[in-house]
Amino acid sequence: MxxxxxxxxxxxxxxxxxxxxxxxxxxxxxxxxxxxxxxxxxxxxxxxxxxxxxxxxxxxxxxxxxxxxxxxxxxxxxxxxxxxxxxxxxxxxxxxxxxxxxxxxxxxxxxxxxxxxxxxxxxxxxxxxxxxxxxxxxxxxxxxxxxxxxxxxxxxxxxxxxxxxxxxxxxxxxxxxxxxxxxxxxxxxxxxxxxxxxxxxxxxxxxxxxxxxxxxxxxQGSQKFSFEGELLDIVKVDVIYVAIVSIGQQIVEVVLDGGEAKDLRVGDSVSIGTKAFTPILQKLI
CATH class of the missing domain: 3.40.50.300 (P-loop containing nucleotide triphosphate hydrolases)
Known part of the structure; x- marks a missing residue:
């Protein structure tokens, strides 16, 4: 100590x-x-x-x-x-x-x-x-x-x-x-x-x-972000998944369903967009 x-x-x-x-x-x-x-x-x-x-x-x-x-x-x-x-x-x-x-x-x-x-x-x-x-x-x-x-x-x-x-x-x-x-x-x-x-x-x-x-x-908050980042973590919470993403100098949380989360791995480069104010996260190819 x-x-x-x-x-x-x-x-x-x-x-x-x-x-x-x-x-x-x-x-x-x-x-x-x-x-x-x-x-x-x-x-x-x-x-x-x-x-x-x-x-x-x-x-x-x-x-x-x-x-x-x-x-x-x-x-x-x-x-x-x-x-x-x-x-x-x-x-x-x-x-x-x-x-x-x-x-x-x-x-x-x-x-x-x-x-x-x-x-x-x-x-x-x-x-x-x-x-x-x-x-x-x-x-x-x-x-x-x-x-x-x-x-x-x-x-x-x-x-x-x-x-x-x-x-x-x-x-x-x-x-x-x-x-x-x-x-x-x-x-x-x-x-x-x-x-x-x-x-x-x-x-x-x-x-x-x-x-x-x-x-x-x-x-950091999640009110502003760019469109590309790095996936730092994925945490399962009940029936959903929460992705922790580093975007520039910010860290944000994005809620995913099982289908969106299954192909993602920590360290992946990802893109984030919005649709009716709900973030959509996809792996960059």
Missing amino acids: IEIDVQKELLGSMGKMDLHVKLSIEKQNFVALSGQSGSGKTTLLRILAGLESAKGQIKVDDEVWLDEAHCLPPQKRGIGFVFQDYALFPNMSVLENLLFVRKDKALADQLLSMTELSELSNRRPATLSGGQKQRVSLCRAMMNRPKLLLMDEPLSALDPSMRTKLQHEILTLHKAFGTTTIMVSHDPSEMYRLSSRVIVLSQGHVVQDGDAKSVLLRT
């Missing part, structure tokens, strides 16, 4: 504001942290990592990371941090970047295998694609088997297909290592795929907190 109750004065998007966040996070949860730019998301991650000072308390299991008299240094917190800009050592190979964190070749080989990087282990970062660099960054963050993995929009610079691939790999590592994960994201489909809980910040305070479906559907 992670207990967080922190305060810090910030200069936000609308001037001075007080970041005040009080949360309890269960072990092995995957939490998505969302909200407008300047709402305090990255600052909260940096406070958890020990990279910024704050008032209050952070307690992880029975270990105090922060209180009035004590602030545990970042290197003693057992965290992994994945940044947007990869932060790899350019003069080291992929494998050397991992072993710099911890001299455990077996673990490094396992991580590289899980992320399909084994054949690139002797390459330097400059020779890798953006997606490959981010996978190396993720593997490096896992080398200490962290209690807490922090990710600050790690996939924002990647194309959609690579984002989807890395989302799968992030979730695989999260489950395999049983790590508690907090990820900043603005992508609703990413949050829906990965997280068990979504927390929305506004002006330094938590304004929404719940499971991904309830928070994202309430936030």
Whole structure:
């Protein structure tokens, strides 16, 4: 269990504001942290990592990371941090970047295998694609088997297909290592795929907190959408089916009958149209 109750004065998007966040996070949860730019998301991650000072308390299991008299240094917190800009050592190979964190070749080989990087282990970062660099960054963050993995929009610079691939790999590592994960994201489909809980910040305070479906559907609404999207989930409710579809930067629900749902699979590209204000969903060929 992670207990967080922190305060810090910030200069936000609308001037001075007080970041005040009080949360309890269960072990092995995957939490998505969302909200407008300047709402305090990255600052909260940096406070958890020990990279910024704050008032209050952070307690992880029975270990105090922060209180009035004590602030545990970042290197003693057992965290992994994945940044947007990869932060790899350019003069080291992929494998050397991992072993710099911890001299455990077996673990490094396992991580590289899980992320399909084994054949690139002797390459330097400059020779890798953006997606490959981010996978190396993720593997490096896992080398200490962290209690807490922090990710600050790690996939924002990647194309959609690579984002989807890395989302799968992030979730695989999260489950395999049983790590508690907090990820900043603005992508609703990413949050829906990965997280068990979504927390929305506004002006330094938590304004929404719940499971991904309830928070994202309430936030995004279904009043506006484009015509093409990705099928994220199909849920049977009594005699009907409810499709969860990502459309641009929105997530919507569409009610289907058994005949409409039978040929659909999660991950399908779909089109949505309307007929007398009732959405009609069809698989794209």
